[in-house]
Amino acid sequence: MAVKVKSREVLQSITAYPLGKSILDIQKELGLPMVRNMSEIENVFGCSPLVKEQLKKSLNQLFHYPDGSSANLTLKLSEFLGVDQNQLFIGNGSDEIIRLLLRAFLNHREEAIMADITFPRYRTNVAIEGGVPILVPLESGVHNLSAMYDAINRKTKMVFVCNPNNPTGTIVPKSDLIAFIDKVPENILIILDEAYYEYATSEEYLQSISLLEKYHNLVILRTFSKVYGLAGLRVGYGIMNSFITSELTKVKEVFNVNQLGQTAAVVALDDQGFREDCIRQNEEGKAFLEKALHSLGFSYFPTQSNFMMIHVNIDGNELAEALLNKGIIVKSGKPLGYPESIRVTISSMDDNRHFIEALKMAVKECVQP
Numbered sequence: 539m540a541v542k543v544k545s546r547e548v549l550q551s552i553t554a555y556p557l558g559k560s561i562l563d564i565q566k567e568l569g570l571p572m573v574r575n576m577s578e579i580e581n582v583f584g585c586s587p588l589v590k591e592q593l594k595k596s597l598n599q600l601f602h603y604p605d606g607s608s609a610n611l612t613l614k615l616s617e618f619l620g621v622d623q624n625q626l627f628i629g630n631g632s633d634e635i636i637r638l639l640l641r642a643f644l645n646h647r648e649e650a651i652m653a654d655i656t657f658p659r660y661r662t663n664v665a666i667e668g669g670v671p672i673l674v675p676l677e678s679g680v681h682n683l684s685a686m687y688d689a690i691n692r693k694t695k696m697v698f699v700c701n702p703n704n705p706t707g708t709i710v711p712k713s714d715l716i717a718f719i720d721k722v723p724e725n726i727l728i729i730l731d732e733a734y735y736e737y738a739t740s741e742e743y744l745q746s747i748s749l750l751e752k753y754h755n756l757v758i759l760r761t762f763s764k765v766y767g768l769a770g771l772r773v774g775y776g777i778m779n780s781f782i783t784s785e786l787t788k789v790k791e792v793f794n795v796n797q798l799g800q801t802a803a804v805v806a807l808d809d810q811g812f813r814e815d816c817i818r819q820n821e822e823g824k825a826f827l828e829k830a831l832h833s834l835g836f837s838y839f840p841t842q843s844n845f846m847m848i849h850v851n852i853d854g855n856e857l858a859e860a861l862l863n864k865g866i867i868v869k870s871g872k873p874l875g876y877p878e879s880i881r882v883t884i885s886s887m888d889d890n891r892h893f894i895e896a897l898k899m900a901v902k903e904c905v906q907p
């Protein structure tokens with residue numbers, strides 16, 4: 539019998555986030571002894587061994603609810619970043635903070651400006667909250683800040699800048715970003731999503747925290763899901779004016795960040811050697827892939843993160859499928875808005891090498907089927 543209950547009208551235009559198959563299922567389906575997953579933007583090097591050790595010791599505390607204020611992690615981050623504790627908000631991944639910012643600040647029909655193409659959760663969550671996403675095309679894979687500024691009007695409530703941008707990996711030059719932040723009216727929130735902050739090694743990358751003193755409408759989002767390798771535990775954080783943190787606290791779930799996640803994040807900050815090692819390996823992998831792709835004649839967006847959008851001049855789905863048959867999972871650019879590209883996570887040297895070899899063969903197959 540058909541369900542007579544109707545969900546909110548807005549949900550009619552929203553589809554659930556498409557989740558990929560598990561690696562085990564893919565392996566079974568294709569009968570492959572080994573599959574290399576280069577499609578998820580996670581830390582392929584895992585997480586700090588110190589975190590694993592500490593988590594084992596924490597297991598007998600699981601019957602407790604977590605600390606709803608994430609006090610230890612807030613203190614640790616405030617020391618680590620040199621900001622006040624009341625400027626920090628800890629979330630169930632930075633995903634949750636995006637959602638809470640909208641819940642707390644976006645009124646019905648108000649507009650949120652973002653790049654087209656960027657992290658898709660901004661758009662979906664703005665729509666769910668009854669707001670209007672305003673999409674401003676990227677220019678050569680980079681945020682077009684002047685067009686984003688021009689899109690501001692009376693209805694604008696917030697602007698998202700994803701820096702480095704997912705899925706292109708690009709950054710906006712720091713002087714342009716500072717000039718943009720300076721121009722945006724103070725009643726509009728500027729949400730600077732720095733999920734890949736740690737991977738950005740360019741001189742042109744803006745170190746944004748010191749701007750918080752002057753710009754009270756600035757929100758910086760970071761996460762433990764990427765370089766710290768804790769995506770499975772869901773811990774992200776925001777740095778912002780204390781008024782904004784207090785508003786977010788009103789709309790959050792009481793126990794929003796799980797206990798193991800809080801513990802793991804504190805210990806992860808203690809192991810900066812692990813982080814540095816991951817960045818070094820990422821830089822090596824990036825240099826290797828850039829050189830190999832260049833010699834194969836492929837272009838790509840200049841990345842400042844742990845993934846690359848590579849332009850292949852072949853249908854992205856087709857190439858991803860051909861690579862999958864060789865045991866390499868990459869993300870087709872097609873559903874991301876780049877139909878003839880693939881997005882690849884920079885991985886271990888062994889995986890990077892296998893990827894390049896598989897790419898050569900897969901491209902040949904796609905060109906001459």
Ligand SMILES: Cc1ncc(COP(=O)(O)O)c(C=O)c1O
Pocket residue numbers: 579630631632633634657700703704731733760761762763769772773774
């Ligand atoms: C740009 C960007 N922001 C936020 C997130 C969400 O990260 P988290 O795991 O902290 O929720 C992601 C995850 O892929 C991302 O790419």
